[in-house]
Amino acid sequence: MNTDTMNLDLSEEQLAFAAEARAWLAEHVPATPLPSMDTAEGFAAHRAWEAELARGGWSVVSWPEEFGGRGAGLIEWVLFEEEYYRAGAPTRAAQNGISLLAPILFGHGTDAQRERFLRPMTDGSLIWAQAWSEPESGSDLASIRSTARRDEERGGWILNGQKTWSSRAPWADRGFGLFRSDPAAQRHRGLTYFLFPLDAEGITIRPIAQLDGTTGFAEIFLDDVFVADEDVLGEPGDGWRVAMSTAGNERGLSLRSPGRFCAATDRLIDLWHTHQEQEPLAQDAVVDAWIKSEAYRLYTWGTVSTLQDGGDVGAEGSVNKVFWSELDIALHGTALALLGPEAELRGPSAVSNGRWIEDYVFSLGGPIYAGTNEIQRNIIAERLLGLPRGGDGRKTS
Amino acid sequence: MKFVISDEQRALAEALEQIIEGAGGTGVARAWAAGDRAPGQELWAHLAELGMLGLCIDEADGGMGGTPVDLVVAFEQLGYHAVPGPYLESAALLPDLVNPAIREGLIDGSVIATAAIPGLLTYALDSASSTHSFIVNPDSISLAKAGEPIGSIDETRTLSELQATESATTLDEQLVATAIDRATLGCAAVLLGAGERLLHEAVEYAKIRRQFGRAIGEYQALKHQLADVRVALTFARPLINGAALDLGSPAGPRSVSAAKVAAGDAALLAARVALQVHGAIGYTQEHDLSLWITRVHALLGAWGTARYHRNRVASFILSPVSQLAPVA
Numbered sequence: 108m109n110t111d112t113m114n115l116d117l118s119e120e121q122l123a124f125a126a127e128a129r130a131w132l133a134e135h136v137p138a139t140p141l142p143s144m145d146t147a148e149g150f151a152a153h154r155a156w157e158a159e160l161a162r163g164g165w166s167v168v169s170w171p172e173e174f175g176g177r178g179a180g181l182i183e184w185v186l187f188e189e190e191y192y193r194a195g196a197p198t199r200a201a202q203n204g205i206s207l208l209a210p211i212l213f214g215h216g217t218d219a220q221r222e223r224f225l226r227p228m229t230d231g232s233l234i235w236a237q238a239w240s241e242p243e244s245g246s247d248l249a250s251i252r253s254t255a256r257r258d259e260e261r262g263g264w265i266l267n268g269q270k271t272w273s274s275r276a277p278w279a280d281r282g283f284g285l286f287r288s289d290p291a292a293q294r295h296r297g298l299t300y301f302l303f304p305l306d307a308e309g310i311t312i313r314p315i316a317q318l319d320g321t322t323g324f325a326e327i328f329l330d331d332v333f334v335a336d337e338d339v340l341g342e343p344g345d346g347w348r349v350a351m352s353t354a355g356n357e358r359g360l361s362l363r364s365p366g367r368f369c370a371a372t373d374r375l376i377d378l379w380h381t382h383q384e385q386e387p388l389a390q391d392a393v394v395d396a397w398i399k400s401e402a403y404r405l406y407t408w409g410t411v412s413t414l415q416d417g418g419d420v421g422a423e424g425s426v427n428k429v430f431w432s433e434l435d436i437a438l439h440g441t442a443l444a445l446l447g448p449e450a451e452l453r454g455p456s457a458v459s460n461g462r463w464i465e466d467y468v469f470s471l472g473g474p475i476y477a478g479t480n481e482i483q484r485n486i487i488a489e490r491l492l493g494l495p496r497g498g499d500g501r502k503t504s
Numbered sequence: 505m506k507f508v509i510s511d512e513q514r515a516l517a518e519a520l521e522q523i524i525e526g527a528g529g530t531g532v533a534r535a536w537a538a539g540d541r542a543p544g545q546e547l548w549a550h551l552a553e554l555g556m557l558g559l560c561i562d563e564a565d566g567g568m569g570g571t572p573v574d575l576v577v578a579f580e581q582l583g584y585h586a587v588p589g590p591y592l593e594s595a596a597l598l599p600d601l602v603n604p605a606i607r608e609g610l611i612d613g614s615v616i617a618t619a620a621i622p623g624l625l626t627y628a629l630d631s632a633s634s635t636h637s638f639i640v641n642p643d644s645i646s647l648a649k650a651g652e653p654i655g656s657i658d659e660t661r662t663l664s665e666l667q668a669t670e671s672a673t674t675l676d677e678q679l680v681a682t683a684i685d686r687a688t689l690g691c692a693a694v695l696l697g698a699g700e701r702l703l704h705e706a707v708e709y710a711k712i713r714r715q716f717g718r719a720i721g722e723y724q725a726l727k728h729q730l731a732d733v734r735v736a737l738t739f740a741r742p743l744i745n746g747a748a749l750d751l752g753s754p755a756g757p758r759s760v761s762a763a764k765v766a767a768g769d770a771a772l773l774a775a776r777v778a779l780q781v782h783g784a785i786g787y788t789q790e791h792d793l794s795l796w797i798t799r800v801h802a803l804l805g806a807w808g809t810a811r812y813h814r815n816r817v818a819s820f821i822l823s824p825v826s827q828l829a830p831v832a
Binding site: 111112113114115116117121182376379380390391393394395397398399401402403405406408409411412413416423426429430481483484485487488489491492493494495496497 | 505506507508509510511512513571573703707710711718719721722724726727728730731732734735738739740741742743745746748749759762765766814817818821822
């Protein structure tokens with residue numbers, strides 16, 4: 108067969124890989140869902156699950172074997188994710204580190220940093236929180252004010268300032284984020300990327316209760332926190348460039364595999380079978396959720412093909428992010444419509460223990476985090492469609 | 505696994521673009537709408553010469569032996585350039601359903617055929633400009649004559665109801681179903697092409713049209729609407745390509761319906777936004793934008809409405825038995 112012809116065929120090896128993953132997951136995924144990752148008890152359980160995944164060799168399938176992976180290709184990674192979500196396996200507490208930080212460590216880290224940080228990231232022994240936003244810097248990330256002051260004597264930097272909306276920070280071990288190391292530099296210049304322990308002297312973590320009451324994120328106060336040179340990622344002053352490779356990952360493939368939406372759509376169809384009387388008009392919404400999940404699944408195979416041919420996702424990641432985040436809300440909103448008066452219930456008397464309302468609330472964050480959808484639409488308009496910048500007060504550097 | 509079009513398919517799209525532009529581009533549609541069929545017929549003959557009218561016909565039968573992916577690549581170009589005429593009928597629906605002599609005529613362009621499908625394609629397109637009109641039923645086909653011409657909001661489309669003029673020839677139901685799905689998929693590709701063109705026109709206009717001292721494309725209010733069109737079209741495309749791979753398989757009808765729904769929604773959004781970005785000038789018949797806006801609205805109700813196609817997807821995915829068995 109002409110390999111240049113469009114096809115969705117998988118090789119024997121790829122099918123065997125998926126079958127192996129499916130079998131392992133069927134045996135190891137906890138029968139009862141773990142408590143929310145954003146509670147102390149739930150976080151500990153999710154940390155233990157990361158260790159379990161690592162023992163089976165499934166925590167980072169696409170990484171090189173020397174760091175605990177299987178050296179699997181992109182196709183295998185997508186297949187694994189499909190199986191993972193289909194099996195109803197727990198949310199990945201190590202996600203921040205594995206998908207956002209690790210690619211940068213592979214690209215910009217020193218050998219010593221890869222040695223220290225990558226392995227422990229794979230078995231839940233070192234869980235990372237992200238520290239991007241500040242109280243005055245959300246979408247406009249380049250306006251951050253937290254500082255890094257040089258300490259030649261001790262061979263490192265003194266961090267001061269405040270980070271907020273730091274996912275996983277209440278229970279994570281280390282944080283990664285940008286600090287202004289050159290007070291004279293403006294905007295994207297003079298920023299440095301730091302990897303710092305969250306239990307360092309001078310750090311105060313204040314958990315923030317989210318919309319659903321759990322504390323998935325926190326404020327981080329830094330008061331003369333010393334960080335050694337070995338914990339600087341990339342060159343001092345080069346932090347923006349280093350960090351932007353994370354942003355692309357977060358929007359693109361790594362954070363939202365199609366398996367997530369396909370599995371949620373399958374559960375939505377199950378719910379429709381038991382609750383269709385509640386909202387007869389929901390049938391079209393269920394159909395649309397299926398169509399869009401299928402579109403996302405197929406689109407992902409297109410992205411995988413492009414990447415395998417040496418292509419680049421670039422600003423296409425923004426198209427992706429707008430689509431999946433809106434699909435997620437529509438899909439879960441449809442479930443709530445089917446549940447009717449039961450939609451608000453949580454706990455043992457609720458359908459699926461209240462998972463639908465909790466997942467719906469989680470979906471509401473999608474258009475906000477990883478760069479708001481408004482920022483994504485600007486990127487689509489300017490970088491993909493070629494519309495002119497400016498006209499809305501944004502600084503253009 | 506390779507889910508992007510090939511270099512050959514990219515070349516096919518470029519060749520079609522050159523031919524259509526060479527024939528006058530949107531001028532062909534303008535002339536067709538004004539009753540001057542010559543440029544359209546010339547383009548038809550030219551495309552037949554290149555084998556485009558036999559794209560999906562087996563090489564053994566004198567065709568190009570192309571794949572359904574080739575078909576959607578070609579029809580996207582017809583949509584992008586608002587090409588008029590019953591191409592979906594002649595090149596996608598009918599080749600497998602007519603006798604060999606007529607099929608030969610379809611391939612070489614001497615036969616231009618149109619059709620109606622009761623319940624799905626109520627009105628036949630351009631009967632008066634066609635050499636043959638057919639009524640296609642789930643298990644048969646018959647020659648037909650056209651009733652009084654009926655106008656369409658799309659001025660390139662002259663419609664009519666058909667009446668059988670001979671007794672029906674029995675056909676294999678599966679053959680008919682796949683032929684209808686092939687043409688429906690082609691229609692989804694035409695919608696995608698029209699949507700892409702509407703977006704392109706709107707973006708280009710937003711770059712040059714200035715108000716309050718700056719290009720209107722600088723304003724986020726327009727940027728975000730155009731970005732949403734980009735998102736909708738980008739995610740309709742893989743459904744069309746996926747349906748092309750599924751055509752003729754048990755999943756075919758489900759995938760074709762999903763593609764038609766998504767392409768229709770995306771093209772409709774493109775039409776609305778492109779009009780809004782253009783403002784009053786886009787609301788004129790004189791502006792070429794009207795060609796695609798009216799084409800999109802015409803095709804939304806042809807080859808199965810959104811209602812029909814959503815129900816058909818539902819019959820597959822909401823079946824309690826199997827993902828691939830339609831609900832009886």
